[in-house]
Amino acid sequence: MRNRSGALLTAASQASIRRAITPASTTTAQALAIASALHAPASLRLTAAFTRMDEAPLHPRLRRFGFDLASGGLAVGRGVHGVATSRCLHCGRAADSVAHFLGECDYLRPLRPWLQSVWRALRWPEPTPAEDQRSFALFAAYRWTPRRADEIAFIVLHGAVLAACRAARYHLTQTSLALPANRIVRAAQTQMEHHIRLDWHCATSTDCLPDDLSASVRPTSRLAFFERWGCLCQFAHGALEFDARVCP
Numbered sequence: 001m002r003n004r005s006g007a008l009l010t011a012a013s014q015a016s017i018r019r020a021i022t023p024a025s026t027t028t029a030q031a032l033a034i035a036s037a038l039h040a041p042a043s044l045r046l047t048a049a050f051t052r053m054d055e056a057p058l059h060p061r062l063r064r065f066g067f068d069l070a071s072g073g074l075a076v077g078r079g080v081h082g083v084a085t086s087r088c089l090h091c092g093r094a095a096d097s098v099a100h101f102l103g104e105c106d107y108l109r110p111l112r113p114w115l116q117s118v119w120r121a122l123r124w125p126e127p128t129p130a131e132d133q134r135s136f137a138l139f140a141a142y143r144w145t146p147r148r149a150d151e152i153a154f155i156v157l158h159g160a161v162l163a164a165c166r167a168a169r170y171h172l173t174q175t176s177l178a179l180p181a182n183r184i185v186r187a188a189q190t191q192m193e194h195h196i197r198l199d200w201h202c203a204t205s206t207d208c209l210p211d212d213l214s215a216s217v218r219p220t221s222r223l224a225f226f227e228r229w230g231c232l233c234q235f236a237h238g239a240l241e242f243d244a245r246v247c248p
Protein backbone atom coordinates (compact mmCIF):
# COMPACT_ATOMS: atom_id res chain seq x y z
CA MET A 1 0.00 0.00 0.00
CA ARG A 2 1.18 3.50 -0.74
CA ASN A 3 2.23 5.85 1.98
CA ARG A 4 -0.42 8.51 2.47
CA SER A 5 -0.50 11.60 4.57
CA GLY A 6 -0.83 10.65 8.21
CA ALA A 7 -0.93 7.06 7.19
CA LEU A 8 1.12 4.01 6.58
CA LEU A 9 4.82 3.57 6.92
CA THR A 10 7.07 1.38 4.88
CA ALA A 11 9.81 -0.64 6.50
CA ALA A 12 12.32 1.68 4.80
CA SER A 13 10.80 4.81 6.28
CA GLN A 14 10.71 3.20 9.72
CA ALA A 15 14.37 2.30 9.43
CA SER A 16 15.20 5.83 8.31
CA ILE A 17 13.53 7.34 11.33
CA ARG A 18 15.14 4.77 13.60
CA ARG A 19 18.57 5.81 12.40
CA ALA A 20 17.74 9.44 13.07
CA ILE A 21 16.33 8.83 16.54
CA THR A 22 18.23 6.49 18.78
CA PRO A 23 16.85 5.88 22.26
CA ALA A 24 20.29 5.65 23.85
CA SER A 25 21.08 9.21 22.83
CA THR A 26 18.01 10.76 24.33
CA THR A 27 18.05 10.23 28.08
CA THR A 28 19.41 13.69 28.55
CA ALA A 29 19.23 16.13 31.40
CA GLN A 30 16.23 17.73 29.65
CA ALA A 31 14.44 14.40 29.44
CA LEU A 32 15.09 13.71 33.11
CA ALA A 33 13.93 17.21 34.03
CA ILE A 34 10.65 16.72 32.14
CA ALA A 35 10.07 13.35 33.80
CA SER A 36 10.75 14.90 37.20
CA ALA A 37 8.44 17.85 36.55
CA LEU A 38 5.67 15.48 35.49
CA HIS A 39 6.24 13.33 38.60
CA ALA A 40 6.78 10.28 36.45
CA PRO A 41 6.30 7.07 38.43
CA ALA A 42 9.31 4.99 39.44
CA SER A 43 8.07 2.20 37.17
CA LEU A 44 8.49 4.39 34.10
CA ARG A 45 11.71 3.64 32.23
CA LEU A 46 12.59 6.52 29.94
CA THR A 47 14.74 4.51 27.56
CA ALA A 48 11.94 1.97 27.17
CA ALA A 49 9.46 4.80 26.60
CA PHE A 50 11.68 6.25 23.90
CA THR A 51 12.02 2.86 22.26
CA ARG A 52 8.26 2.45 22.29
CA MET A 53 7.90 5.80 20.58
CA ASP A 54 10.66 4.95 18.13
CA GLU A 55 8.90 1.77 17.11
CA ALA A 56 5.31 3.01 17.18
CA PRO A 57 3.49 2.47 13.89
CA LEU A 58 2.60 6.13 13.53
CA HIS A 59 3.40 8.75 10.93
CA PRO A 60 6.99 10.05 11.35
CA ARG A 61 5.80 13.57 12.14
CA LEU A 62 3.81 12.27 15.10
CA ARG A 63 6.63 10.08 16.33
CA ARG A 64 9.02 12.99 15.98
CA PHE A 65 6.71 15.26 17.94
CA GLY A 66 6.14 12.63 20.61
CA PHE A 67 9.83 12.03 20.86
CA ASP A 68 10.56 15.73 21.16
CA LEU A 69 7.97 16.09 23.91
CA ALA A 70 9.54 13.42 26.08
CA SER A 71 13.19 13.99 25.27
CA GLY A 72 13.34 17.75 25.69
CA GLY A 73 13.82 18.32 21.97
CA LEU A 74 10.69 20.46 21.62
CA ALA A 75 11.51 24.15 21.27
CA VAL A 76 10.02 26.17 24.11
CA GLY A 77 9.89 29.83 25.10
CA ARG A 78 12.32 32.01 23.22
CA GLY A 79 13.71 28.88 21.61
CA VAL A 80 10.68 28.90 19.31
CA HIS A 81 11.35 30.81 16.11
CA GLY A 82 9.68 34.21 16.23
CA VAL A 83 8.67 34.01 19.89
CA ALA A 84 9.99 36.81 22.10
CA THR A 85 8.78 35.65 25.51
CA SER A 86 9.69 32.77 27.77
CA ARG A 87 6.15 32.65 29.20
CA CYS A 88 3.39 30.32 28.06
CA LEU A 89 1.70 31.92 25.04
CA HIS A 90 -1.68 30.59 26.13
CA CYS A 91 -1.99 31.52 29.80
CA GLY A 92 1.17 33.47 30.58
CA ARG A 93 1.09 32.07 34.11
CA ALA A 94 4.32 30.10 33.89
CA ALA A 95 7.44 29.64 31.84
CA ASP A 96 6.80 27.78 28.62
CA SER A 97 7.89 24.16 29.02
CA VAL A 98 6.76 20.68 28.10
CA ALA A 99 5.73 20.04 31.69
CA HIS A 100 3.59 23.18 31.72
CA PHE A 101 2.14 22.48 28.25
CA LEU A 102 1.08 18.93 29.16
CA GLY A 103 0.73 18.97 32.90
CA GLU A 104 -0.36 22.41 34.04
CA CYS A 105 -1.81 24.64 31.35
CA ASP A 106 -5.52 24.65 30.58
CA TYR A 107 -4.85 24.73 26.86
CA LEU A 108 -5.13 20.96 26.29
CA ARG A 109 -7.92 20.46 28.81
CA PRO A 110 -10.58 19.84 26.08
CA LEU A 111 -8.73 16.69 25.10
CA ARG A 112 -9.26 14.98 28.42
CA PRO A 113 -13.03 14.38 28.22
CA TRP A 114 -12.59 13.22 24.64
CA LEU A 115 -9.84 10.79 25.61
CA GLN A 116 -11.91 9.54 28.50
CA SER A 117 -14.99 8.99 26.34
CA VAL A 118 -13.08 7.03 23.70
CA TRP A 119 -11.26 4.98 26.34
CA ARG A 120 -14.58 4.04 27.89
CA ALA A 121 -16.19 3.35 24.52
CA LEU A 122 -13.41 0.85 23.92
CA ARG A 123 -14.28 -0.69 27.29
CA TRP A 124 -10.72 -0.58 28.54
CA PRO A 125 -9.91 -0.89 32.25
CA GLU A 126 -10.27 2.11 34.50
CA PRO A 127 -8.75 4.44 35.44
CA THR A 128 -8.46 6.25 32.14
CA PRO A 129 -5.40 8.37 31.43
CA ALA A 130 -7.69 11.38 31.53
CA GLU A 131 -8.59 11.15 35.22
CA ASP A 132 -6.39 14.12 36.03
CA GLN A 133 -3.89 16.35 34.32
CA ARG A 134 -0.83 14.41 35.52
CA SER A 135 -2.23 11.16 34.12
CA PHE A 136 -2.97 12.89 30.85
CA ALA A 137 0.54 14.33 30.70
CA LEU A 138 2.16 10.94 31.37
CA PHE A 139 0.03 9.37 28.66
CA ALA A 140 0.81 12.11 26.14
CA ALA A 141 4.54 12.19 26.86
CA TYR A 142 5.30 8.51 27.48
CA ARG A 143 2.19 6.58 26.52
CA TRP A 144 2.17 5.54 30.16
CA THR A 145 -0.97 4.39 31.96
CA PRO A 146 -1.50 2.06 34.90
CA ARG A 147 -3.74 -0.14 32.73
CA ARG A 148 -4.14 -0.83 29.04
CA ALA A 149 -5.80 -3.20 26.62
CA ASP A 150 -5.34 -3.83 22.88
CA GLU A 151 -1.75 -2.65 22.36
CA ILE A 152 -2.17 -1.47 18.79
CA ALA A 153 -5.40 0.39 19.46
CA PHE A 154 -3.69 1.89 22.49
CA ILE A 155 -0.91 3.21 20.25
CA VAL A 156 -3.48 4.57 17.80
CA LEU A 157 -5.28 6.44 20.57
CA HIS A 158 -1.98 7.85 21.76
CA GLY A 159 -1.24 8.93 18.18
CA ALA A 160 -4.56 10.76 18.07
CA VAL A 161 -3.68 12.61 21.28
CA LEU A 162 -0.26 13.46 19.86
CA ALA A 163 -1.86 14.79 16.67
CA ALA A 164 -4.09 17.07 18.73
CA CYS A 165 -1.23 18.23 20.96
CA ARG A 166 0.89 18.90 17.90
CA ALA A 167 -1.84 20.87 16.15
CA ALA A 168 -2.52 22.90 19.28
CA ARG A 169 1.14 23.54 19.95
CA TYR A 170 2.07 24.68 16.47
CA HIS A 171 -1.01 26.82 16.02
CA LEU A 172 -0.14 28.62 19.24
CA THR A 173 3.55 29.11 18.52
CA GLN A 174 3.07 30.05 14.89
CA THR A 175 0.13 32.42 15.29
CA SER A 176 0.25 33.35 19.01
CA LEU A 177 -3.42 32.36 19.02
CA ALA A 178 -4.97 29.41 20.78
CA LEU A 179 -6.48 26.72 18.61
CA PRO A 180 -10.19 26.57 19.52
CA ALA A 181 -11.16 23.66 21.75
CA ASN A 182 -13.32 22.00 19.11
CA ARG A 183 -10.45 22.07 16.62
CA ILE A 184 -8.06 20.53 19.14
CA VAL A 185 -10.46 17.66 19.65
CA ARG A 186 -11.16 17.46 15.93
CA ALA A 187 -7.45 16.96 15.23
CA ALA A 188 -7.51 13.88 17.47
CA GLN A 189 -10.70 12.61 15.88
CA THR A 190 -9.36 13.09 12.37
CA GLN A 191 -6.19 11.16 13.15
CA MET A 192 -8.17 8.33 14.67
CA GLU A 193 -10.69 8.17 11.84
CA HIS A 194 -7.91 8.14 9.28
CA HIS A 195 -6.15 5.26 10.98
CA ILE A 196 -9.36 3.25 11.34
CA ARG A 197 -10.26 3.78 7.67
CA LEU A 198 -6.85 2.46 6.65
CA ASP A 199 -7.32 -0.49 8.99
CA TRP A 200 -10.59 -1.16 7.19
CA HIS A 201 -8.85 -0.97 3.84
CA CYS A 202 -6.24 -3.49 4.98
CA ALA A 203 -8.89 -5.76 6.44
CA THR A 204 -10.91 -5.83 3.24
CA SER A 205 -8.30 -5.45 0.46
CA THR A 206 -5.36 -7.45 -0.83
CA ASP A 207 -3.06 -4.68 -2.07
CA CYS A 208 -0.91 -4.20 1.06
CA LEU A 209 2.74 -4.56 0.09
CA PRO A 210 4.55 -7.42 1.84
CA ASP A 211 7.32 -5.14 3.13
CA ASP A 212 4.87 -2.66 4.53
CA LEU A 213 5.25 -2.46 8.29
CA SER A 214 1.52 -1.99 8.48
CA ALA A 215 1.08 -5.67 7.62
CA SER A 216 2.10 -6.55 11.16
CA VAL A 217 -0.21 -4.08 12.88
CA ARG A 218 -3.21 -3.77 10.58
CA PRO A 219 -6.14 -6.16 10.93
CA THR A 220 -6.16 -8.79 8.19
CA SER A 221 -9.84 -9.68 8.31
CA ARG A 222 -13.19 -8.08 8.99
CA LEU A 223 -13.41 -10.08 12.18
CA ALA A 224 -10.07 -8.73 13.41
CA PHE A 225 -11.10 -5.23 12.39
CA PHE A 226 -14.32 -5.29 14.35
CA GLU A 227 -12.67 -6.93 17.34
CA ARG A 228 -10.48 -3.85 17.52
CA TRP A 229 -12.78 -1.07 16.36
CA GLY A 230 -16.31 -2.46 16.57
CA CYS A 231 -17.03 -0.23 19.56
CA LEU A 232 -16.37 2.87 17.47
CA CYS A 233 -17.78 2.09 14.03
CA GLN A 234 -19.98 -0.21 12.04
CA PHE A 235 -20.40 -1.14 8.40
CA ALA A 236 -23.79 -0.16 7.10
CA HIS A 237 -25.25 0.90 3.76
CA GLY A 238 -21.98 0.06 2.02
CA ALA A 239 -19.74 2.28 4.13
CA LEU A 240 -18.14 2.65 7.52
CA GLU A 241 -20.24 4.62 9.97
CA PHE A 242 -18.39 6.11 12.90
CA ASP A 243 -19.41 6.75 16.44
CA ALA A 244 -19.78 10.48 17.11
CA ARG A 245 -16.72 10.34 19.36
CA VAL A 246 -14.60 9.69 16.26
CA CYS A 247 -16.57 11.45 13.55
CA PRO A 248 -19.16 13.92 14.89
Ligand SMILES: [Zn+2]
Pocket: 088, 089, 090, 091, 092, 093, 094, 100, 104, 105, 106, 107
Ligand atom coordinates in the same frame (compact mmCIF):
# COMPACT_ATOMS: atom_id res chain seq x y z
ZN1 LIG B 1 -0.13 27.95 29.90
